[in-house]
Amino acid sequence: MKVERSVQKALLERLNEAKPNAVNPSELKDLIDDMKQLTACCLYLHEHGLVRATISKFMSGESELLAAEITADGVDLLRKYGGQATILEANTITFHEDEIRHLIEARVLEAKLSDTDKQDLLQTLRQAPADSIRHLTMQLLDAGLENLPRAIQLVRTCIWNSRA
Template identity: 35%
Template sequence: MDKFDRPRQRLFLQGLYDAYPEELTNEQLEELLSSFPDEKVTTANLLYLEKHGLIFSGLQEGAVGYHLVNRPAITHKGIDFIRDDGGLGAILNVQTVKFHDSTITALEDIIRVANLPDEKKSGLISKLRELPSDAIKHLTLQLLTKGVLNLPAALPIIEKFLRSV
């Protein structure tokens, strides 16, 4: 039997989630703790979940091992884990990617030198300027991929650039 049994851990987290924001009752705590085969395995799992930031274990280290001095409680990370939706962390931890004006200018320059009618070039540049940043990022990555796939043709350009830097 695996000491770190995922279904038992999930059951324990679910019990804390269901009780939140209240503390577990004595009966609830006993029921959850009894799902583990022995005290050593219980302690190991509570510490494991705590080290991952999913719970406050309520354990305190003493002279002869750990003792439960407070009732375990679920953390915000534990709630997000149980909900399995990324939680507020997914919303609050959004990273912004900024593109320099030079990136957009470089894309415009590529369009300007393309063998296309001026009317079509103007339309493409206009649409490019209206694109949100994630679309520009996607376009830039697509162009980079095409460049890598045609690496033999791109190598002289890369070499020329690296020599000039």
């Protein structure tokens, strides 16, 4: 089965227009006139959770589409901003305080400071409570965002240098 993505999108749009009702195959023949292809296309979209397809399987091994309706995931796919799925599937990034301490320690060790200053700073960092580390992390993030133009410049420089 080879169905163009544009046809799959048109099929989803047709089902979306009919929502909340299911659509029977005769209403989709103008999109895909071959019943085997229409059934296969709807089954494919069904397997990806974009369509709920009711398919009858005959003893001969043949399958035939009886009805199809779009799912919430199918509707979200059609929406330019991603719909509810985008909101519900937000990713949360979590750093444990020890990970933050190790990242900061590594930078302190690389810094151009005297060994005494480095040791004092590392000792203070290691003794700091979790709330202090959380506050420090926010301050470091703010400082990084304030220097975003410099970071963008570094990214461009690295990309351009890698092209040469």
